[in-house]
Amino acid sequence: MNGSLELEVYKALRDAYNGIKRELHNKLAQNGITWPQFHALYHIGDEGIPSHELAKELNCNASNMTGLIDRMEQNNWVYRVHCKDDRRVWLIKLTEEGKRLKEELIPRHQKNIEERMGVLSQEELKTLKSLLDKLIKGNH
Template sequence: MTEAPRAQEPVDTDRLMERLSMSWGVYLGDFTLAAASEHLTASQAKALTALRRGPAAMRALADTMTCDASNITGIIDRLEKRGLVRREADPSDRRVKNVTLTPEGERVTDAIRTKMHTTQAGLSTLTTEERATLDALLERVFTCHPTT
């Protein structure tokens, strides 16, 4: 005899927030270990990851990373010294410095992502359809919303 499918119980916001917190903790730990294997701090690796989307002005990068502009200067100084990023004057405003990844910075960013074994293993359990659903849900939940 086949059992009738049970209706899913609703999941409240508190449970989802706890699940996101746990997931973020696992992801961040994985990311931090992978960054350390490339002799980077998590903040340095986060800057590289943000720059993977394309060049950014120092101020915009600080905003993306939710840190003070003075902190981003130190992070970029250290990444530039290692040859992972370069600063370039903005063509429309020479006072603005844009930061871009170098080919070595791209390689290191890829290496970090590859070394995130726990995250890679978890995501590999998802089907193609589940990955598409997760992507759409994350996009919907974390699209920038005005703060109130």
């Protein structure tokens, strides 16, 4: 059975995304950090972030967030403190080790993305971006 060109392109797009994501996540894992942990580090600013806001940023529920933060605490990357304005709210803050790791990994992750996308020329990247923008907007 022969699929449509649209279906073939969809599958190629999906496979490219999944392959690139897997490669990038594996590179993070080589640094001893999972994607959810890296994603959390990325979203924790200098002032910290309420745990419910971090859960929203990571698109996960409270129970998953608790386990994630527990593991990050065990690695000495974050700590919890009560919010001064509302003691029911826990703020998640970076330790010095967490700040160092974030400062190290974010540029490395960006470099990994740039290297992976480097198989395309600048002109090809511009064309691909334009085509993806068109797909996102749903314009015909």
